[in-house]
Amino acid sequence: MTTGSEGFEPESERVTRQLRNEIIDGVREPGSKLVERELAAELGVSRLPIRDALKALVTEGLVTPRPRTxxxxxxxxxxDIADLxxxxxxxxxxxxxxxxxxRTRAGLARLRADLDAExxxxxxGDAVRARRAAADFHETVTSLADNELLNELERTLRSRMRWLLGxxxxxxxxxxxxxxxxxxxxxxxxxxxxxLVTRHLATGRDAAAARRNATQD
Known part of the structure; x- marks a missing residue:
């Protein structure tokens, strides 16, 4: 964990970020068990930050709670995918x-940086980096829209949308x-x-359907 007043990150936030990324990146597959005791040993932390992280990920819509721990x-x-x-x-x-x-000149520069990274x-052929950059691109577009309510909605749905875009x-x-x-x-x-957005949405829809069909075969 980072120490010092600048850049300090609570243990629970670090664990949440790591688990979130592993779920969105497909490292932890749908249906995988997330057991507090096992995760604490794996990540080298106490069970409290694991418990806080799981609660946060339930709220974000990436994790389904089960009884106890x-x-x-x-x-x-x-x-679920149709609703998303x-x-x-x-x-x-x-x-x-x-x-x-x-859009502003500075905002456009941020968008170009996301695009270049993607x-x-x-x-x-780096799928993880490409998908993360693609999600960054969409989030930057939302920031360029300059609508605080839209930004608030994006933040609420961010994890599920990143999963969908992946x-x-x-x-x-x-x-x-x-x-x-x-x-x-x-x-x-x-x-x-x-x-272009209409076409882009259709492409994403077809890609999600193809991925779903492939996993069912």
């Missing part, structure tokens, strides 16, 4: 539209779609943004 990584049913997709569709269309209208990771396997195709979206936002071309 354990939980499981959430298994998203097709209805409906909400994502509404929020992302709004976020990209507002971002195209309100493109580089995709070229290297369901695609064609890393370069996703990065190229983001590149087109970046250019449309940079040009303040709202009509083009709306068309």
């Amino acid at each position: 354990w939980a499981v990584v959430r298994e998203f049913a097709p209805t 997709d409906e909400v994502r569709s509404a929020l992302e269309m709004l976020a990209f539209r507002l971002a195209a209208q309100r 493109l580089a990771a995709a070229r290297e 369901q695609h396997d064609d890393l370069m195709a996703m990065a190229k779609e983001h590149e087109e979206l970046y250019e449309a936002v940079a040009d303040r071309d709202v009509a083009r943004v709306e068309k």
Whole structure:
């Protein structure tokens, strides 16, 4: 754990971040048991930060609680994914539209940095880095929309949306779609943004369905 007043991170937050990343990155698969005692030994901490982390991840929608001292990584049913997709569709269309209208030079530079990181990771075939950068790209778009309520909703749904965005396997195709979206936002071309978002959402929907079918075979 980091010490010192600057950059201090409570143990429970560090554990939460690590478990969250492992779930979103697919290291801990859906249905995997999360037992307090075992996690404490594995991560070298007491059971209290593990307990706090599991509670936080339940609230974020990534973990399903079980009686007493354990939980499981959430298994998203097709209805769960459909619900997420409906909400994502509404929020992302709004976020990209507002971002195209309100983006700043500094915000656009942050978006370009996210895109460059995703493109580089995709070229290297680094799925974890590419998917994380892709999620960063979407979160930066929301910040460019400059709507505090929209940002609040994004923060509430962030973990589940990152999980949903991680369901695609064609890393370069996703990065190229983001590149087109970046250019449309940079040009303040709202009509083009709306068309590209509609296509991007359909691509994500198809990717999630293909991943789901592959795991069921």
